[in-house]
Amino acid sequence: DIQMTQSPSSLSASVGDRVTITCRASQSISSYLNWYQQKPGKAPNLLIYAASSLQSGVPSRFSGSGSGTDFTLTISSLQPEDFATYYCQQSYTTPWTFGQGTKVEIK
Amino acid sequence: QITLKESGPTLVKPTQTLTLTCTFSGFSLSTSGVGVGWIRQPPGKALEWLALIYWDDDKRYSPSLKSRLTITKDTSKNQVVLTMTNMDPVDTATFYCAHTTPYGGNSFDYWGQGTLVTVSS
Numbered sequence: 614d615i616q617m618t619q620s621p622s623s624l625s626a627s628v629g630d631r632v633t634i635t636c637r638a639s640q641s642i643s644s645y646l647n648w649y650q651q652k653p654g655k656a657p658n659l660l661i662y663a664a665s666s667l668q669s670g671v672p673s674r675f676s677g678s679g680s681g682t683d684f685t686l687t688i689s690s691l692q693p694e695d696f697a698t699y700y701c702q703q704s705y706t707t708p709w710t711f712g713q714g715t716k717v718e719i720k
Numbered sequence: 721q722i723t724l725k726e727s728g729p730t731l732v733k734p735t736q737t738l739t740l741t742c743t744f745s746g747f748s749l750s751t752s753g754v755g756v757g758w759i760r761q762p763p764g765k766a767l768e769w770l771a772l773i774y775w776d777d778d779k780r781y782s783p784s785l786k787s788r789l790t791i792t793k794d795t796s797k798n799q800v801v802l803t804m805t806n807m808d809p810v811d812t813a814t815f816y817c818a819h820t821t822p823y824g825g826n827s828f829d830y831w832g833q834g835t836l837v838t839v840s841s
Contacts, residue, residue, distance in 0.1 A: 614783065644825070645825060645826060647825060647826075647827040647828070649767075649828075651767075656816055656831035656832065656833055656834050657767065657816075657828070657831060658831075659824075659827050659828060659829050662824045662825035662827035662829070663824075663825030663827075664825075666825065668824075668827075668829065700766065700767055702767075702769075702827070702828075704820075704825060704826030704827060707772065707780040708769055708780070708781070708782045708783060709757075709769045709772070709826075710769060711759075711766055711767040711768065711769065712766070713766045714766050714767075
């Protein structure tokens with residue numbers, strides 16, 4: 614299985630901050646990397662697919678980059694509704710695997 | 721508009737078999753490239769990919785759970801069924817079904833609301 618490692622596991626940030634979350638794959642996954650946001654008690658919501666493509670309806674403050682083994686999710690200016698847990702997921706080969714999550718909390 | 725909804729028991733006993741149904745609308749599982757997957761999430765923990773079935777009946781499973789999982793589809797009913805045998809308390813989780821296509825980078829672009837399954841005697 615391909616292992617996905619996110620860092621940090623959690624972070625505290627203020628509204629307006631620029632936030633960066635990284636995801637590393639245990640082997641190359643080309644650009645088959647997706648990012649999800651999950652709020653408590655809710656299903657995950659797709660933010661970014663294919664490493665850098667913004668899902669329809671997702672605010673432009675979210676962006677993704679990377680290829681191969683190293684990927685980044687950036688929130689350019691954190692908004693109150695962005696406090697949530699974020700997961701990366703590789704879809705290069707089955708079993709598709711998720712990272713352990715990054716919880717973004719209010720400072 | 722694509723929607724998915726999971727249904728099944730909320731409580732199962734250890735050693736029993738869990739059967740979950742994903743009923744969807746807004747797409748067809750006979751359309752080339754389309755798939756439906758199952759993902760679970762134990763309380764307070766991360767997401768875990770379980771299984772995936774494609775339009776052409778290609779089935780993929782998590783290797784660690786493969787011996788316990790079966791995924792099937794009923795295209796006429798717009799349903800996907802997941803069975804998991806020999807349930808254990810550690811299998812307590814919220815189970816989600818989700819839609820995928822290669823046009824979205826093989827991402828899960830639509831999710832059901834999830835259903836919490838508790839394993840307890």
